[in-house]
Amino acid sequence: MKIETKVAKFNEPLYLESGRILESYELIYETYGELNEDKSNVIVVCHALAGSHHAAGRYADEAKPGWWDKLIGDGKAIDTRKYFVICSNNLGSTFGSTNALSIDPTTKKEYRLKFPILTISDIVKAQMKLYKSLGIEKAKAVVGGSMGGMQALCYSIEFPNFAEHVFALATTAYTRPWAIAINKIAIESIRHDPAFKDGFYSKDDLEAQGLPGLAIGRMAGLIAYLSPELFNKKFGRDYARTDGLYELFGRFEVERYLEYNAYSFPKIFDPLSYLYICKTMNIFDAGRNEDTLENSFKKVNCKLHLISFSDDMLFFPDEMEEIRDIMIKIGKGDQITYKMVESESGHDSFLVEVEKFDEHIINLLENN
Amino acid sequence: MKIETKVAKFNEPLYLESGRILESYELIYETYGELNEDKSNVIVVCHALAGSHHAAGRYADEAKPGWWDKLIGDGKAIDTRKYFVICSNNLGSTFGSTNALSIDPTTKKEYRLKFPILTISDIVKAQMKLYKSLGIEKAKAVVGGSMGGMQALCYSIEFPNFAEHVFALATTAYTRPWAIAINKIAIESIRHDPAFKDGFYSKDDLEAQGLPGLAIGRMAGLIAYLSPELFNKKFGRDYARTDGLYELFGRFEVERYLEYNAYSFPKIFDPLSYLYICKTMNIFDAGRNEDTLENSFKKVNCKLHLISFSDDMLFFPDEMEEIRDIMIKIGKGDQITYKMVESESGHDSFLVEVEKFDEHIINLLENN
CATH class of the missing domain: 3.40.50.1820 (Alpha/Beta hydrolase fold, catalytic domain)
Incomplete structure (x- = not known):
């Protein structure tokens, strides 16, 4: 092809x-x-x-x-x-x-x-x-x-x-408002991330540090794009081998999956672009x-x-x-x-x- | 009584x-x-x-x-x-x-x-x-x-x-991993909020400034605690009268609702307490x-x-x-x-x- x-x-x-x-x-x-x-x-x-x-x-x-x-x-x-x-x-x-x-x-x-x-x-x-x-x-x-x-x-x-x-x-x-609400998590987490600098972040800074706000917004998306049943099948209650059950930040496998996929996202996606696209989707009628x-x-x-x-x-x-x-x-x-x-x-x-x-x-x- | x-x-x-x-x-x-x-x-x-x-x-x-x-x-x-x-x-x-x-x-x-x-x-x-x-x-x-x-x-x-x-x-x-995933949004948004200061925030600072990370975590909860049908009934596609449809941060009513309820939450709830309770729920079996x-x-x-x-x-x-x-x-x-x-x-x-x-x-x- x-x-x-x-x-x-x-x-x-x-x-x-x-x-x-x-x-x-x-x-x-x-x-x-x-x-x-x-x-x-x-x-x-x-x-x-x-x-x-x-x-x-x-x-x-x-x-x-x-x-x-x-x-x-x-x-x-x-x-x-x-x-x-x-x-x-x-x-x-x-x-x-x-x-x-x-x-x-x-x-x-x-x-x-x-x-x-x-x-x-x-x-x-x-x-x-x-x-x-x-x-x-x-x-x-x-x-x-x-x-x-x-x-x-x-x-x-x-x-x-x-x-x-x-x-x-x-x-x-x-x-519908349900999908708008899910996008809202991303909108708020991006705009309140100090590294977003009200839209005037430097691209180099973001490449170096990532933007947790965009990662967290993406995380909300990742959950909404899958389903409870898939999560059950894919992860169950498996716990990260390296982590303690009684560590505050110890993680279930589902949490590791979300971290991995969410925190890699800002490397390929621009936060302003994400905000604009959320808006485009939200107002679609x-x-x-x-x-x-x-x-x-x-x-x-x-x-x-x-x-x-x-x-x-x-x-x-x-x-x-x-x-x-x-x-x-x-x-x-x-x-x-x-x-x-x-x-x-x-x-x-x-x-x-x-x-x-x-x-x-x-x-x-x-x-x- | x-x-x-x-x-x-x-x-x-x-x-x-x-x-x-x-x-x-x-x-x-x-x-x-x-x-x-x-x-x-x-x-x-x-x-x-x-x-x-x-x-x-x-x-x-x-x-x-x-x-x-x-x-x-x-x-x-x-x-x-x-x-x-x-x-x-x-x-x-x-x-x-x-x-x-x-x-x-x-x-x-x-x-x-x-x-x-x-x-x-x-x-x-x-x-x-x-x-x-x-x-x-x-x-x-x-x-x-x-x-x-x-x-x-x-x-x-x-x-x-x-x-x-x-x-x-x-x-x-x-x-289940679905509920753990929803809590994960809060865990990540709290810990990555610079104002959280890795758990060593001053209570006075938080009272004065709020903690967006906790608010955003709460927002994920608010969505999961309700339902698509309720959102349809309660908000439909009503748009905030004060906001422009083509403003980037213009809001649907559902977004105003989430903002109002999420951003008031850190005034009454401590972020470390929220993290610990999420952990307690996540490991319940x-x-x-x-x-x-x-x-x-x-x-x-x-x-x-x-x-x-x-x-x-x-x-x-x-x-x-x-x-x-x-x-x-x-x-x-x-x-x-x-x-x-x-x-x-x-x-x-x-x-x-x-x-x-x-x-x-x-x-x-x-x-x-």
Whole structure:
């Protein structure tokens, strides 16, 4: 499978939902497979909060492949021998697209706290400019999970003639207060970390010292992305061999796991980017600009495929069922499919239990 | 209803499970109602993580009554016209019993990080000394929820002839990794807060500045103590009127609620005490010292009444059902009752939805 990583620069303004304007912006993206002659074999993949444009394949020096490598590749459900797959790093994210640490062309300084709030629609709008620049006007499918699923829903509503199929996994039509509350732990722990310096931290300092506030916020996420049952299976009550049971900071294995994964996170993720993305997710509402969610979904022209996960503790299956019910109610029952996967990995099942739904995706893609 | 608040001082060593020894200790406690002549009308109430000895009634200057005032009082389920109710502040807690900020009699300095780790059994053992000092040898009932329910279970196993009835609500026989993970957020956010000063903060400084790390830890608790459905009902997607939707730190109402409740918490609760109590809860395991949990529950002599809450996201109903199933399996089916309350307030239902189970408690107390 051929991986290409490129940066697209746009020297035209992007008008944002907030009314603010990005005078210019960049998107870093990867493609897998080959674009066919009539450009009819495009599949767009959208990433989640901590994801990146590196969705599949492996660079020479990489221990782990891209985040959805189980789904995307030669002979896999999203078959790169057949499809041309594009995944761009979301605007605002930390992996190379324009974000809060980019240079504001009007001031020549980093945006920092002056970076505009982005909505899911803004992110999708920027992606559409990318496809246009590549001469791509249609997609066979858009596929995304979690925050990527929000983008997928946005494509189905706001660009109803772009994709033939839209797959939205482990997501919601509007972020509920439960998910907002979980993000709040990160927001507060980042902003109250003195090393955050109200957004004016030095990048070198952070690389040297880490940012515990971001690690702790990530920890809250890690818990919400998994499930009580998975924790039971994975860790039980195993205790760290090196630690005393009656040491105040002695640790159960689950605590070691959280420490390891949380404290390594600030090395790869910028705290301002995290704050901005939390905000983007929190304010996502597919029903905005319309009186009702029904009115939004009336615009859908594609086949919309929803996949939920039974033990998802972040976006619960009933949030996806609400979308299915609306589609049926507004007479679009023939355009909607819904599958709840009996999962064991919580919200993260869309990333790790791919074998439970990849056949389902193949069937929908190939036979419809 | 008569409220009495007293402090009991014990100048005898308390031998702890860890092998460490508290040379002397104090317990602050409240009583409600009158002890009858043959001392047969005692009901022991055990409090949860953030609770105190002030379980019921209202002091002259108080806006809110004690934490279980809905359950305890004249004419209530735990009727103080009939019963003599005792609730002591747990050893290690912040409200007046011996804790990490108490003076170590051997060094004449505050314990701080040298305070011993306490187990639920240690806490109960100290309470038993209190009852003995009051001439009380038996209780009509022991009642507790959450960490108070762990104490209740401990009474039933370790002091099998003490209580006639034991009521354990919203609790577990051993703390699962999910609950340990939630406590981990608090542990990490406290210890990494520079104002914590590795446990050597000045109390005056904390009173003046607060401790964001403790507030953030509390925030994780507040989320886990409630439920997604309650958050939907209580907050929906209401946004703070004063805040802009596209302000980075603009807030949904659920965020305002979390801020308000979390940031006021360090004013009443000491961070070292919080760390020690998290540890106590994390290492609770009613099966310890025995090969199996079955062996532990074989010791139970009382009637053991379990009440779980359908939407409890901290200690799930199946954790209580496991205890019921064990009791039946070991031939003690006639000593166990189990009720799952269809609740809407998550884990906190044991505190706020008392009207859904108080009749149940009355029936069990009065007719058995």
